[in-house]
Amino acid sequence: MEKKQYTVTAALPYANGPLHLGHVAGVYLPADIFVRFLRHKEHDVAFISGSDEHGAAITLRAKKEGISPQEIVDKYHDIIGNAFKKFDIKFDIFHRTTAETHKETAQDFFKVLDKKGAFTQKTTEQYYDQDHEQFLADRYISGECPKCGYAEAYGDQCEKCGSALSPTDLINPVSTLSGKTPVLRETSHWFLPMERHEDWLREWIKEGTLDGVQQHDPKKWRNQVNGQCLSWIDGGLHPRAMTRDLDWGIPVPVEGADGKVLYVWLDAPIGYISATKDWAKSVGKDWKDYWTGDRKLVHFIGKDNIVFHAVIFPILLKEHGEFILPDNVPASEFLNLEGAKFSTSRNWAVWLHEYLERHPEKVDELKYTLTSIAPESKDSEFTWLDFQSRVNNELADVLGNFVNRALVLNNKYYDGAVPTLGELTAEDQKVIDAIKEIPAKVEELLYNYKIREAQGEVMGLARIGNRYLAETEPWKVVKTDPKRVETILHIALQITANLAILFDPFIPATAAKMRNFLNMETFNWAQAGSINLLSARTKTNPPSILFQKIDDEFVENEKAILIASQKDNESAKEAEAEEEEKPTAPQKEDIEFDEFLKIDIRVGKILSAKKVKKADKLLELLVDTGLDQRTIVSGIAEQFDIEEIVGKKVSVLMNLPPRKLRGVVSNGMILMAEDKLGNLSFIAPGEGMEVGAEIR
Structure with a gap:
């Protein structure tokens, strides 16, 4: 039985720039869909987010734009908040970490931990910029990532591989202020000795238990979250400084801390708590009810924030002692754009607020597309051609076409009144059974944070409706058996009513239009699956077109905007540098021709594929080689869906010894x-090449 109470947070966006579609697809849209669903299920929910307005990234942007940090956060807090409103993301509160409530909450939190001995204070050597006469916080220093070799990793994190770092981990560090190599100087800070927490963290993440009590279901946690956390823990946790030498942030509230502020990754997540305080006060509730007791705390984030939300913040919450720990941290992978990763430095992005200015009428089209390609378990890609295809082929041709046909035919034959359900055929019953089954599937998927699949199930019902009308052909049958058409259109309208409920979390404006067509003034999620949503003789309204198709000119214009947004030659050079980060592999050692002749490569065809248990990257393939049908294990699961590779012709190296x-x-x-970016593609033989043909 699901708990009735949820506190759902969406990662606090940095107030140093606007939101792009990668942020939306990975964090805010899935969180909003999940919360809308919970509300339909009558759970008590608080949906919390806000601007993260401290940290070195803010001061760097302020220096770049030549204005104060406060002006920066005011500017981008407004841009981000307004974009959320126009995109219809319904937070209970969108707060900010410069609020006075947050300052008090964060300082109180630090003092509680300090009194409990959660920190150690020690003097260490940290990087110092001699030109600017200041210590360099994480984002003031960049260098080569020791894990993946990325040349522009920050002092707290590599944005390419997602590894959490410390400034001294970087290879060839450079100050982002002066561009020079910094020097090491002594400074004193408060550290969180994370190594003390390895045992309970491992148990809590791996088994879902804490002190022998079941806290959450680890099977519901995404593989990348479990994997990244356990890898971090198994590699050995180390003390992490919880204070910084900066002049922008929340002052450390203890003696001997002059000129020091709270580390942003202690400051920011406490922002969820301070936001809850201000929201609860505004609606007459007790904020503690949302952070204590029998309640599920869920953090929607991107994969670059996993260790902060699933390791560091839980340590802080447990050390404080008064708060619940996360029940789930559904982190998404990255969304790429038109063949490349989103890049704020190169302005390679579709900015949400700019899209909404250009296309305020196409909110649900974007919501649907981003959910369809949501990077829940692996990186995915947004392209304007795919956007066009999904709007035209799915929203317009499947959902829009079905709803329009059902209502237009009903208006034509019955003046808009819902006809009576008559005698059912086996075909009718099959459709009715599907209507009854789909809501439970959608609910199970949503409770398991499989938002993309859940939306697909709802669209599946629209496909069933389309197919039902195409096969029953009421426009023909009406000439010979008008009573039969009454039953057909009654069922079609009940499908429409179910879609108007089930699509509400995903494309709410469209669902509201559909309910208006049907005169559904009120609705209840619990009714989904029923074929009695509309009473016979209920008057429907004439429909309008739900979705206008996207033409080629729209796609070309959006591509042109993206290209034109590229900055100057310096940005182009940055792009080239990124491409060169992973150089072309050098030629391997020469081999004798006779050795080459031993290699047996043939054309094969993939007959079936399935995932290998407990191996995220491996697929077990059954391949027809012309000589036999053999099992081959391939590490391509994260780059290809099973559906897209079955039936493909591939090149098979035949004479490797068997390997388990x-x-x-x-x-x-x-x-x-x-x-160079690690993307894989099949070395595919020509279409006319027969299975078993030798490749030489």
Whole structure:
């Protein structure tokens, strides 16, 4: 039985720039859909977010724009907040960490931990910029990531591989203020000795238990969250400074801390608590009810924030002692854009507020598309051609076409009154059974944070409706059996009513239009699955077109805007530098021709594919090689969906000795090409090439 109370947070966006579609698809849209669903299920929910207005990133932007940090956060807090409103993301509160309530809450939190001995105070050497005469906080220093080699990793994190770092981890560090190599100087800070917490964290993440009590279901946590956290813990946790030498932030509230502020990753997540305080006060509730007791705390974030929300913040909450720990941290992977990663430095992005200015009428179209490609378990890509395809082929041709046909035919034959349900055929019953089954599937998926699949199930009902009308052909049958058409259109309108309920969390404006067509003044999620949502003789309204199709000119204009947004030659050079980060692999050692002749490569065809248990990257393939059908294990699960590879012709290295991988014996290798960014593609033979043909 699900708990009735939820506190849902969406990552606090940095108030140093606007939101792009990658932020929206990975964090804010799935969180909003999940919360809308919970409200439909009558859970008590608080939906919390706000601007993260402290940290070095803010001061860097302020220096760049030549204005004060306060002016920066005021500017971007407004831009981000207004974009959320126009995109219809319904937070209970969108707060900010410069609020007085937050300052008091964060300082009180620090003092409680300090009194409990949660910190250690020590003097260490940290990087110092001699030109600017200041210590360099995490974002004031960049260098080569020791994990992946990315040349522009920050002192707290590599934004390419997601690894959490410390400034002294960087190779060839450079001050972002002066561009020079910094020097090491002594400074004193308060550290969180995370190594003390390894045992309970491992148990809590891996088993879901804390002190022997079940806290959450680890099976509901995404693989990348469990994997990243356990890898971090198993690698050994280290003390992390909870204070910084900065002049922008929340002052450390203890003696001997002059000129020091709270580390942003202690400051920011406490912002969820301070936001809850101000929201609860405004609606006459007790904020503690949302952070204590029998309640589920859920953090929607991107993968670059995993360790902060699933390791560091839980340590802080447990050390404080008065708060619940997260029940789930549904972190998304990254969304790419038109073949490249989103880049704020190169302005390679579709900014949400600019899209909404250009296309205020296309909110649900964007919501639907972003949910369809949501990077829940692996990186995905947004392209304007795919946007066009999903709007035209799914929203317009499937959902819009079905709803319009059902209502237009009903207006034509019955003057808009819902006809009576008559005798059912086996075909009718099959459709009715599907109507009854789909809501439960949608609910199970949403409770398990599978937002993309849940939306797909709802669209599946629209496909069923389209197919039902196409197969029953009421426009023909009406000439010979008008009573039969009454039943057909009654069922079609009940499907429409169910869609008007089930689509509400995903595309709420469209769902509201559909309910208006049907004169559904009130609705209840619990009614979904019923074929009695509309009473016979209920008068419907004439429909309008739900979705206008996207033409090629729209796509070309959006692509042109993206290209034109690229800054100057300096930005182009940055782009080239990013491409060169991973150089082309050098040629391997020469081999003799006779050695090459031993290699047996043939054209194969993938007959079936399934994931290998407990191996996120591996697929077990059954491949027809012309000589036999053999099992081959391939590490391509994170780059390809099973549906897209079954039936593909591939190049197979035949004469490798058998090798057991995660309990499955692999008899060969699928040959792949890999680019500089790590993207894979099949080395595919020509379409006319027969299975079994030799490749030489």
